[in-house]
Amino acid sequence: MVGYLLGGWVWLCLVTFAGGCLLRAFKYATAPVHLRWDLYPVAHEPGRDHGGSYFEQLEWWTKKREKDHLAEIFAMAAEILLLKGVWENNRRLWWASFPFHWGLYLLVGTTLGLMAVMVGLGSPFVTVVLTAGGVIGGGLTCLGALALLVMRSTDQKLRLYTTPLDRANLLVLVLFGGLTVAIAVGFPGMNDVPAGLVSLLSFGGATIPAVWALQIAVGALFLFYLPLTRMVHFFAKYFTYHQVRWDDQPIEENPKMASRLQAALAFGVDWSADHVGGGRTWGEVATTIPGMEEGE
Amino acid sequence: MMEGPRIQTREEMSSFLTENEGVDVNRLVPLPFPYEDWQDEPIPRLTDSQLERIVPGPDGIAAAQIPVPESDEERDRVVASFLEGLRKLLTKENNWTFLQPFILSLENCVKCQTCADACPIYTGSGEMEVYRPTFRAEILRKIVDRYIKPGGSIFPKLRGNDIELDWDVVVRLAELSYRCTLCRRCAQTCPVGVDNALITREIRKLFSQELGIAMPELHEKGTVKQLTVGSSTGLNPAGLADIMEFAEEDIQEKAGLNIPMPMDVEGAEYLVMHNAGEFLSWPENLQAFAIILEAAGIKWTLSSELLGYDSVNYGLFYDDVQYSRVALKHYEVAKNLGVKKMLVGECGHAHKALMPIADRLIPEELRVRTESCLVLLEDLVVNEKLLLDPSRNDFPVTLHDPCNITRSMGIVQPERNILKKIAPRFREMEPHGVHNYCCGGGSGFAICSSLNFSQWRTRVAGRLKFRQILEAFADEIGPGTKKYLCAPCSNCKGQMRDLINYYEAWDRCGILYGGLVELIVNAMVDVREGFIEWEMH
Incomplete structure (x- = not known):
């Protein structure tokens, strides 16, 4: 019975997570075209090292526009993988935020790996990697969230802007990270995990140990409310960068935008x-x- | 000195309770030599008679000059109108111009406070909580979450929507929207890409477009006057003709050159768009442009059409409707004159208003190519199209980067290439370029001196900039060495003038301010020596 309930809860949360994220992304993506609001440096500009733009050229409209897409990708990668902006501008927070984010990345990767195993792509090597992913990812998430919780509770600047729900969210992640470590350690090789997940999601009725059931329930809860929070910045960031601060395309290069403006x-x-x-x-x-x- | 924020709890934050004692000048960021013992004069409180008419902000300063309501009904009406305006701000019909960046910034701030240290007003003030970039934005977020979104009153405290909206909160929020210069340094450091400066601008817009509340210098004395008289300075075409006549005489007297000020020349290469403030306060800037363009053999013109002789567009700072009207008029003038291009003079916000922001507003039939003066000047100087003698500029020079030209447009290197060529003792401020500090006069502040605002502007808003200037000249800070603070922006120059006057920097340190073209002309071989007059004005 617990297995069925848990399976239903997981499905509900997954649907809510996907639907919620899609709705918010849809809202951002379908907002009307806005007036330009560039902010330099713009990563794809050739003069990005000094924050320059094509406006630095005499008769800029006669020059071929150079846009370095690779530089843009590197800039985003540095932001996402290294949290470069936080490192440069808020070093103290970085020491908590960096492990926290990497913990989440590893947990996402581990989950994708488990899904691969569920469809028959498993191997002993994959199992070792997944176990390591669970331990390290869970550990970093737990410790990172704990560090953020402490900072948000003790640092006056952060405390003033932290709500009880923000703290609850971090507690959920401390718990989830800790439980994930327990499972990765407690189920050597994570051999039973893929089969258990398949059974859970297909309402197969397999018995799931309590600690694992709790981990799944807490993880699903996190996914359930995530689209309602500011944590959707993991995709909102695409819009803030690519459609606002780096969007320096002149109107004449984009006739489609011109017709959208006409409609506005x-x-x-x-x-x-x-x-x-x-x-x-x-x-x-x-x-x-x-x-x-x-x-x- | 850093006592920490006086607002200590979320409840206090929501009701702005404890900052009412005003700005404590003893908490301002300290200044280096020779200002270690500098004692700031306190910022005067509004007098009782002023307080009978005007509501100050939570810091005791008044910029928007919001009238004291005459009845409770009027208070209620203001709150209701504010909420109505907030709803409109979130609709595509009323706010297509900035809806996407606005909602992105409204919904995705993770409150990490990375932006706080980037803000020159917050840090310069000694970290007054009400000046924190997230403060006013967070108040707005709370109001949106509580009063606009469905279910906002469910567990408000738990969710952080712990705000009770009343007239006090509304008017204080309006006032606080005029404690940020919209320099966007905060946005630059945000890891998520949130722009709390944009939120500040949206708050100003809401109050202007829904309630008719705005800083008078921007609205009644700004865009309204410009759209009716022709210039926010009040200058009309007849007055413009007098100024041009005077400019010709002055060029003859100072530079020994006969240079006409071309007016309404159809089909010219460039229509030069100056901030009309230059005509009245810094005519040497207008004259220097004329000397350079003539020497380079460029066919240029000014316009005597309404709005055609004033590139100012204060709508950029507070009101999309007024911004659009002014921008359209500017392009209409250029189109009707049949010029090939518009050249934006030394005015930062005019650069931004006429170039990137106007890009998606001006209809195709009105479009005219527009270029920054800095780029043309770079071409003339670096490619040696002018005869220059840099030794004429043998004095320390530093550059103030106007935020609108650098951070918002990415024009950074041309002005440096010019200075490296003409100013042998040029040195950078730190930080500089796109990471510069705002002068403290941005977003229209430089033109606002009413009540106690100018005192706030010099002591708080411009504090970090002044510190930067002192540090840039630290090796020759004594008054015996005359130094040139180059600020290629009209509003920035207004702020520099006020900073230098308040801090007595001309007498104490020999620091003079001016534009870039004056430095170029000062180095021109064909011009009589001494174009820059070393006296504070």
Whole structure:
């Protein structure tokens, strides 16, 4: 019975996680095209080392635009894998945040590995790697979350901006990380784990040890609420970087965007301040001034 | 000195309870030699009669000049309008211009506080909590979560939505949106890419576009005046003609050159767009441009059309509607004149308003190619199209990077290449380029001097910049060596003037400020020596 309930809970959480993330990503992706809001350095610009842009060129519109996609990938990789920005600007936090993030990366990798084993891609080598992934990933997550929890509870600057739910979230991750270590150590070789997971997800009725059931339930809980939190920055960051601070493409290079902008000018405006003169379209509001003759 | 934030609990944060005692000048970041014993004058509190009319911010400063309400109904109306405006700010119809970056920043701040140390106002103030980049943004997030999103009142304390919205919170938030210069240094350091400066701008926008509340220097005396009279300075075409006549005479007298100020020349290579503040406060800048362009043989013109002689666009700082109206007018003037290009003069925000931001706003039929003066000047200087004698600039020079030109546009190297060519004793500030500190006059602050705001601006907002300037000249800081602080931006120059005056830096250290073109002309062989006049103005 517990197995069935747990299986249902896991499925519910997975669906909520996927659906929630998709909805938020959809909201960001379908927001109307905005006015430019570049912030330098822009990683794909040839002058990125000094923060330069194509505006540094005389008659910039006549020059061939060079965009270094590889540099952009390296910049993102340094952010994601090394937490470069935190290292450079908030070193104290980095010592907690870096292991915490790497713990989560390793746990995601371990989960993907388990899925591979579930579909028959297992081998002794994979088993060793997964065990190591579970121990190290769980350990780093647990310790990193614990360190963040301590910092957010003792550092006045962080404490003021930390909510009870933020602390609860970190506690969930401390617990999840710790339980993961216990399972990786307690199930040598993790041999039973893939089969157990298959049974759980297919409502096969296999008996799952209590500590493992708890680990799964806690992990699923984390996935359940994640889309409602600021932790969606793992994909939101794509938009903040690529669609805002690094988005320096001139309009004439993007006719599709030009037509989207044209559509935006037809949106109705109903701001109430007198000087706006709402109740008209954006295009009309921008080209007329209340109290002055049309178009003057 | 660093006593830590006076706001100690989340409850205090939500109600801005404890910063009401105002700015303590003894907590400001200390200055180096020769200012170790410098005693700042306290920032005056508003007088009783002022307080009867105007509501100050939680720090006792007043920029937006929000009127004291006459009745409880009026208070309620302000709160209701604020919430209505907040809803509009989150709709694509009313806010397509910045909706995506706004919601991304609103929903993804992990509150790691990495941005705090990057903020010159927060650090310069001695870490006053209400100036922290996340402070006002977090207040707005709480309000959105509690009052706009469904289910916001369920377990508010647990979720951090522990804010009770009332008139006090609303007006203090409005005031606090004018304690950030929108320099975006905070955004630059954010690992997630959140932009708390943008949130500040969105707060200003909400108040302006919904409630008609904005800093008067930006709105009534700024964009409104510009759209009706032609310039935020109040300068009309007749006044412009007088100034140009005076400029021609002045060039003759100072530089020994006969140079006409071309006006409304159809089909010219460049329409030069100056901040009209230059005409009134720093006419030598306008004159230096004329001398350089003539010497280079460039066919250029100014415009006498309404708005065509003032590149200012304060809408950029607080109101998308006003921004759009001004930007469209600027392009309309250039198009009608049939010039090949627009050249943006030494004005940081005009660069940003006319180039990247206007890029997605100006319809194709009005588009005119627009270029930074720094890039053209680099071409003229580095490729030796002007006859220059750098030894004429044999004095220490440092460069202030205008945020809008560097951090927001990536124009960093041209000005340096010029200075390396014409100023043998050029030295950088640290940090510089895209990592510079704002002068403290950004986002329109430089033009606001009413009530006690200018005192706040010089003591708090410009504190780190002034420290940087002193450090850049540390090896020759005595008043016997005249030093040049190059600030190629009109608003930055206004702030530099006020900083130098307040800190008595001309008398104590011999620091003078000015633009870049003045330095170039000062080194031009064909110009009479001594174009830069070494006296504080």
